[in-house]
Every structure is written in structure tokens, then in C-alpha cells.
Amino acid sequence: KAGVTQTPRYLIKTRGQQVTLSCSPISGHRSVSWYQQTPGQGLQFLFEYFSETQRNKGNFPGRFSGRQFSNSRSEMNVSTLELGDSALYLCASSFLGKVNTEAFFGQGTRLTVV
Amino acid sequence: GNSVTQMEGPVTLSEEAFLTINCTYTATGYPSLFWYVQYPGEGLQLLLKATKADDKGSNKGFEATYRKETTSFHLEKGSVQVSDSAVYFCALSDLDTGNQFYFGTGTSLTVIP
Secondary structure, X not given: OOOOEEEOOEEEXXXXXXXEEEEEXXXXXXXXXXXXXXXXXXXXXXXXXXXXEEEEEOOOOOOEEEEEOOOOOEEEEEOOOOHHHOEEEXXXXXXXXXXXXOOEEXXXXXXXXX | OOEEEEOOOOEEEEOOOOEEEOEEEEOOOOOEEEXXXXXXXXXXXXXXXXXXXXXXXXXXXXXXXXXXXXXXXXXXXXXXXXXXXXXXXXXXEXXXXXXXXXXXXXXXXXXXX
């Protein structure tokens, strides 16, 4: 069974640009969550999608957005990039999105903003 | 609100030493508790979990017991190996916040031969 796939693995962008990251969950998983990981702030929750609907959102500015498609694949978008957006962005998928279900993480997309 | 407090690192141990990484939590509901491990350049992998009080999660020689009375979920291993070198994250999720995970700050473990 294939794991969670995130593309691309690495990205370098310039301040002010926008970026789109992609996540393909494990087959059959309908819940997809996104996290930002930085050395200073650790792992912070961005948002969760379940059956194409955003169910939960973390404390991030509106420049961070996401969506989920009917095949459960998800994208997140960051507009007007800032230097502080440099981070590892992790996607996690869960089966049916029920509580107590562990999340399976992808390898992440390393975003560097210069 | 929900939060996880984890023992600060880094931790350096000799091979075959005993490992304990402390984790305590605050939760408004009835959380499930997890330990995840992250190897360099990789995402997070589930190490073990416990879904209710007094449950013991175990995997690859690692163990953690869900202690509701002390709101703790300490990770232990009796004899660490060099291959256990990684960053360990304690985490919780609960009914009130759906599938959102709250993570501790992570503890870096280095095992030397």
C-alpha cells in the first residue's frame, strides 16, 4: 500500500511569490491535515479537510489556504510568501477522519523563501 | 485548551542504556495519546499509541502508559540502539478538536556506540 505522497520535496521561492503544495493520501483515507514544522515553533496545525470540506483550521493568516478534491488529494497554497514561511510542510492522512485514528505522514515539502 | 509538554533535549545515551522521555498533557476532552518518531529528512512515523486511560502502547521495544491521574505518557525503552537516534514527538488528539493533533516540541535522541 502506497504511503502519503507529497510533491515537490523541495522548493525555493522568492518573497512575494505564491506556492502550491500537493498531497496524495493513502488510498481510502478521506481526512487530510497539513502542518508547518519550523525549528522555532515546532509542529503547528494548519487545517484539516474531510470529504472536500475544511473541518478545522489553525491559527494562520489568510495567506494560507487549502482544498481537497473528490479523490481526497489535497493542495495547500501560500500567497505573498514571507521569509518566515520557510519551513517543512507536512501532510497527514487518516482513515475516515475519526478521532483516535493515527495520522500517517508524508515526507514533507521543504519550502525555502529567499 | 489542549497542549503537550515534552522533556527538552537533546538526550545523548550510550548503546544499551535505559531511555525515558517525559511527556505530560492538558486536554479538555478524552484524548488519545501518541508517540511519533522523525528520522533526518523524513516525515513523522507513528511509534505507538494509547486511546484510553491505563492503556499501554508498545512497539519495537518502546513502551508508554496512558496515566490519566498524572496526565502523563512517558516513553521508555530498556536498551537503546544506535538506530534509535531520531527526534521523538509526543502528541494528542481528542473528540473536541476532530482530527487535529497537538504536538510536543520534540526530543532529539542520539545513541552512541
